Amino acid sequence: xxxxxxxxxxxxxxxxxxxxxxxxxxxxxxxxxxxxxxxxxxxxxxxxxxxxxxxxxxxxxxxxxxxxxxxxxxxxxxxxxxxxxxxxxxxxxxxxxxxxxxxxxxxxxxxxxxxxxxxxxxxxxxxxxxxxxxxxxxxxxxxxxxxxxxxxxxxxxxxxxxxxxxxxxxxxxx
Ligand SMILES: Cc1cc2nc3c(=O)[nH]c(=O)nc-3n(C[C@H](O)[C@H](O)[C@H](O)COP(=O)(O)O)c2cc1C
Numbered sequence: 001x002x003x004x005x006x007x008x009x010x011x012x013x014x015x016x017x018x019x020x021x022x023x024x025x026x027x028x029x030x031x032x033x034x035x036x037x038x039x040x041x042x043x044x045x046x047x048x049x050x051x052x053x054x055x056x057x058x059x060x061x062x063x064x065x066x067x068x069x070x071x072x073x074x075x076x077x078x079x080x081x082x083x084x085x086x087x088x089x090x091x092x093x094x095x096x097x098x099x100x101x102x103x104x105x106x107x108x109x110x111x112x113x114x115x116x117x118x119x120x121x122x123x124x125x126x127x128x129x130x131x132x133x134x135x136x137x138x139x140x141x142x143x144x145x146x147x148x149x150x151x152x153x154x155x156x157x158x159x160x161x162x163x164x165x166x167x168x169x170x171x172x173x174x
Contacts (some may be wrong), residue, residue, distance in 0.1 A: 009114045031046060031111075033045060033104040045104040062130050072122075077140075079097075079140070083096045
């Protein structure tokens with residue numbers, strides 16, 4: 001399968017079965033997040049793998065979008081490590097954390113897809129609450145979560161999945 005076919009086949013999974021994600025597959029998905037490009041190669045991405053009963057119980061208090069996933073990866077950046085651009089005139093105190101983590105998460109998402117593991121990208125949470133509930137230090141900034149698992153019998157793409165604008169609306173040749 002070409003990469004473009006893989007990318008077109010992916011959709012956000014919201015109906016997960018109880019089946020666990022195999023350790024070998026989880027390790028490959030995490031590896032995909034390790035080797036990504038980051039600003040200045042500072043590598044501020046940090047992955048917290050939530051799969052224990054205790055972790056899942058905490059997860060359910062911080063987001064309603066947990067979808068009973070067997071594994072949720074809380075993806076953060078380390079604010080003490082991330083590349084910064086303090087003099088950006090449009091975005092003062094800019095840092096690349098969101099970009100670095102999003103590249104890691106996207107790469108992991110497609111690695112999972114290739115392995116037959118379905119995914120859901122979650123940003124429906126309050127970052128401070130996540131920090132507090134998971135007892136993360138202040139420099140650990142939650143960016144998003146990546147849910148991983150296998151589909152159950154109700155699995156289907158949300159109608160939003162099929163609503164993609166035409167290429168012309170995104171691209172301008174200047
Ligand atoms: C930055 C971002 C945040 C998202 N947050 C959530 C979320 O909190 N809950 C949820 O159910 N889906 C979330 N999604 C999934 C999107 O709703 C989904 O990708 C979009 O509707 C397109 O559908 P598709 O992924 O099936 O193609 C998020 C996706 C992105 C990229």
